[in-house]
Amino acid sequence: MPIIRFDPFFKELSRFFEEEFVPMIPSIKFTEPAIDVYEKDNNIIVEAEVPGMDPKDIDIEIENNTLRISGKTEKKEEVKEKNYYRKEIRKGAFERVITLPAEVKEDKIEATMKDGILRIVLPKKKSSASKKIEIKKK
Numbered sequence: 001m002p003i004i005r006f007d008p009f010f011k012e013l014s015r016f017f018e019e020e021f022v023p024m025i026p027s028i029k030f031t032e033p034a035i036d037v038y039e040k041d042n043n044i045i046v047e048a049e050v051p052g053m054d055p056k057d058i059d060i061e062i063e064n065n066t067l068r069i070s071g072k073t074e075k076k077e078e079v080k081e082k083n084y085y086r087k088e089i090r091k092g093a094f095e096r097v098i099t100l101p102a103e104v105k106e107d108k109i110e111a112t113m114k115d116g117i118l119r120i121v122l123p124k125k126k127s128s129a130s131k132k133i134e135i136k137k138k
Helices: 008-021
Strands: 037-039 043-049 058-063 066-072 093-099 110-114 117-123
Touching: 037 093, 043 066, 058 117, 066 117
Parallel strands: none
Antiparallel strands: 037 043, 043 117, 058 066, 066 093, 110 117
16 A cells, blocks of 8 residues: 655645646646445445546456556647646546455446446455364364
């Protein structure tokens, strides 16, 4: 798990790199979408913020109990002027990989999108009953 630092120096350093260097990089990978992962009615629900994205530009894959959400936005029109006061809207690609907390029925997964929120419903597989393991003395 990454270490998150909240001290003022780190915040100021991050701001400096974002404002000074990011605009110079033409094909920057933009921030991963924020996600919520929770359980409801024997389903694992994953919700991701993807405002302004077209569902056809988002790919969802599942393999080995790992969910991968990726997407790409293209620049519609390039602005030639450099008169920006602030430029935070980025275009490019993103990918978010989530290890699921339980096994799911891959053939029953559903995804919908409304108001910039991608919602993926992953029905959980029935877990097999636990089995007590006896320890043998040697």
